[in-house]
Amino acid sequence: MQAKEVLLVLTDQWADWEASYAVWLVNSVPEYTVKTMALDKQSKVSVGGLRAEIDYAVNEYTKFENLAMVILTGSFSWKNESHNEIADFVKKAHDLCIPIAAICGGVVFLGKHGFLNNVKHTGNSLERFQKEPNYNGTDFFVSAQAVADQNIITANETAALEFAREIFRTLKIYTDEDMDDWYDEFKNGMVR
């Protein structure tokens, strides 16, 4: 069986922690393999100073039949740049009913490109963002830490664990009970 690909889309100044639990869980099962994607194949530097190598430039990707999910990890540069080629790629994947997961700045990017216009669960500040295209704040949030609706998962920057849980629920790897146990351990710690 060929593992299906889950693409982690990175920009410069990507946030180290936001998709970290998600990619660990996804890449640890044989059904999936995590690959990185960006506008080009130059390594992308995180806010923590890590240089991550890029597997695919967005324009060269053709294997949609083997694509299980697209994850847009947060960064400041989502807000400041348009990234139209990534928007075109996300639209193609979304039209093929491939789930899209976005956190923090990735959610702003989805809002800016119209992907959230029919999504009802997003909360106060994101609605504000949708109404005000020039809104450039970092204090937006959704109505819960992370939510899945209409094949789109959104989360705020403090919700790395909840984001991972929603991604794993969508990919249907473990049971909800197993995921709840995992979440409880990482949310509350081993030592209480």
Added chain:
Amino acid sequence: MQAKEVLLVLTDQWADWEASYAVWLVNSVPEYTVKTMALDKQSKVSVGGLRAEIDYAVNEYTKFENLAMVILTGSFSWKNESHNEIADFVKKAHDLCIPIAAICGGVVFLGKHGFLNNVKHTGNSLERFQKEPNYNGTDFFVSAQAVADQNIITANETAALEFAREIFRTLKIYTDEDMDDWYDEFKNGMVR
């Protein structure tokens, strides 16, 4: 002012989430810059599938006067390999009173190489590890999520946030109150 370096030591199969909050906070202030170090300069692949480029091979590092901290992020390979050259490097830094921070497998590595023999705060399973050199389990933990003692910070794999907080306290960047606010937001979320 030249930024002091904080070295993130990576091995293959490094855990994406464990030092992710820490490197973000450290690298976001002008006083410090995060650089990666490994046995050699080959990129190291995380459990989440990210290939991180390496700034320094351990044997080529000489700038101890500009070194503020060494962070050993977890990975399965700490347990299975000896990494003697990294142990020699950590000993040299520790002898110079440079703080060492280790999480998960990094703590096992410190225990295996004798760095924790005089550290009193480590908990049950780590004491067991110290008594049984061939202990190779993954279920060890320290007596709190993260603790700083005698210039060594230790944390378990579920304690990425607490690990970051201890690191930032040690580096004395923000006030304890600011760190508590930061911790509360990321531990409990924006939406409650």
